[in-house]
Amino acid sequence: MTITIKYLGLIADITQKKEEVYTSISALLTVENLVKNLLQQYNNLSKTSFIVAVNTSIATNDLALNNNDTIALLPPFAGG
Numbered sequence: 001m002t003i004t005i006k007y008l009g010l011i012a013d014i015t016q017k018k019e020e021v022y023t024s025i026s027a028l029l030t031v032e033n034l035v036k037n038l039l040q041q042y043n044n045l046s047k048t049s050f051i052v053a054v055n056t057s058i059a060t061n062d063l064a065l066n067n068n069d070t071i072a073l074l075p076p077f078a079g080g
Helices: 010-015 031-041 043-047
Strands: 002-007 019-023 051-054 070-074
Touching: 002 010, 002 031, 010 043, 031 043, 031 051, 031 070
Parallel strands: 002 070
Antiparallel strands: 002 019, 051 070
């Protein structure tokens, strides 16, 4: 399975990437599994909070990911 991960704002600063292609050998990859893998890969990611969106919709941890999904890690933001 191959997915595209987009890192925004502070998350991009932590990963030093704006985007990457992520490949998993697992047939079943959930948002929770992906986040766990990313937290291991990018240690400083655990120091900030973020929301995960899958194909432009906010996702729950138990959502199963599909091949060619686009994932976005959204940092906290404020508006006014």
